[in-house]
Amino acid sequence: MSHHPADLFAALLGAPSLPGARCRGKPHLFDEAAADESDDVVTxxxxxxxxxxxxxxxxxxxETWFDGLPKAKRPPGVVAGRLNPQKAGRPRKTA
Ligand code: SF4
Known part of the structure; x- marks a missing residue:
């Protein structure tokens, strides 16, 4: 599930509407690394x-929305022009 600010799920969590958001419809680029995804693909x-x-x-x-979130609630992956850390405990494949 995407936690991206322009997605419906995020809208339900109080993200602003963000008109013109370039991430809309592209969670496959912005989401955190999947467990079975290679580091090269993620990068x-x-x-x-x-x-x-x-x-x-x-x-x-x-950026204003993201900075106003408690750190524990900030979505992982790319948001607001930053690469945010993977959620703790989320397994990654080591190749
Ligand atoms: S700054 Fe990035 S994450 Fe935020 S709305 Fe624009 S494209 Fe999406």
Whole structure:
């Protein structure tokens, strides 16, 4: 499940509407690493996501929303132009 601010799930958690969000419909780029995903693939897609954030017209609003969240509630993966840490206890494959 995506925790991305422009997705429905996040909207239910109080994320702003973020008009023009470049992440909308692209959780496959922004989400945290999956357990069976290689580091190279994760690095490549997160790099693309960070590039979309840099061009996003909603970046300032997104940063304000993200910075207002308690650290424990901040979604992992790429959000607001930052790569946020994986949730503790989430297993990753070591290749
Ligand atoms: S700054 Fe990034 S995470 Fe935030 S709305 Fe824009 S694309 Fe999505």
């Amino acid at each position: 490549q897609r997160h790099s693309q996501a960070l590039g979309l954030c840099r061009l996003c017209p909603a970046l300032a609003s997104c």
